[in-house]
Amino acid sequence: xxxxxxxxxxxxxxxxxxxxxxxxxxxxxxxxxxxxxxxxxxxxxxxxxxxxxxxxxxxxxxxxxxxxxxxxxxxxxxxxxxxxxxxxxxxxxxxxxxxxxxxxxxxxx
Amino acid sequence: xxxxxxxxxxxxxxxxxxxxxxxxxxxxxxxxxxxxxxxxxxxxxxxxxxxxxxxxxxxxxxxxxxxxxxxxxxxxxxxxxxxxxxxxxxxxxxxxxxxxxxxxxxxxxxxxxxxxxxxx
Numbered sequence: 113x114x115x116x117x118x119x120x121x122x123x124x125x126x127x128x129x130x131x132x133x134x135x136x137x138x139x140x141x142x143x144x145x146x147x148x149x150x151x152x153x154x155x156x157x158x159x160x161x162x163x164x165x166x167x168x169x170x171x172x173x174x175x176x177x178x179x180x181x182x183x184x185x186x187x188x189x190x191x192x193x194x195x196x197x198x199x200x201x202x203x204x205x206x207x208x209x210x211x212x213x214x215x216x217x218x219x220x221x
Numbered sequence: 222x223x224x225x226x227x228x229x230x231x232x233x234x235x236x237x238x239x240x241x242x243x244x245x246x247x248x249x250x251x252x253x254x255x256x257x258x259x260x261x262x263x264x265x266x267x268x269x270x271x272x273x274x275x276x277x278x279x280x281x282x283x284x285x286x287x288x289x290x291x292x293x294x295x296x297x298x299x300x301x302x303x304x305x306x307x308x309x310x311x312x313x314x315x316x317x318x319x320x321x322x323x324x325x326x327x328x329x330x331x332x333x334x335x336x337x338x339x340x341x
Contacts, residue, residue: 113284144326145326147326147327147328149268156317156330156331156332156333156334157268157317157328157331158330158331159327159328159329159330162325162326162327162329168329200267200268202268202327202328204326204327207284208270208283208284208285209270209273209281210258210260210270210273210326211270212260212267212268212269212270213267214267215267215268
């Protein structure tokens with residue numbers, strides 16, 4: 113089973129700052145199989161990034177994804193007030209086919 | 222526009238069987254490559270994938286819960302049903318269904334979720 117470890121657990125930043133969120137896999141993950149989601153309180157997760165670096169439909173270009181192998185990064189170039197939320201990475205593999213990281217909470221400083 | 226909505230009981234007793242229905246629109250589960258998955262989230266905790274069913278009736282389950290889960294589809298009704306046996310208080314969570322598109326290995330979009338509490 114591939115385990116995804118996200119860091120930091122909580123990130124405190126101010127609007128306008130740059131956010132860098134990490135997702136590390138216990139084994140190599142194909143870049144095609146790495147996704148990022150945003151979840152706000154009381155809401156379902158929303159797909160942000162798929163294939164490690166492709167933005168989903170309607171996602172602003174301040175969100176970007178990068179990485180390969182075991183290290184992946186979600187970057188928010190300039191934080192807007194609506195970006196403060198919890199972010200999850202997810203990988204597709206084999207048995208279990210899908211695993212999620214434990215999440216990074218992005219909070220307002 | 223793709224939409225999904227979960228329905229089912231909000232409260233179940235320990236040892237009972239949970240049956241959840243995902244009713245969707247905007248796509249067909251008879252389209253090659255398409256799937257519908259179930260994911261849950263205990264209060265304040267992370268997401269956990271449970272099961273997924275593909276257009277060709279291929280079914281995949283989380284190994285840790287496989288013995289308790291059954292996923293089925295009714296293409297004519299645009300519904301996917303998840304059953305989980307022997308419910309326990311630790312199964313208290315919000316249960317989401319989500320669309321997995323053609324050749325996609327991610328979920329988009331998700332239903333609003335339904336909170337299921339396991340308590341006597």
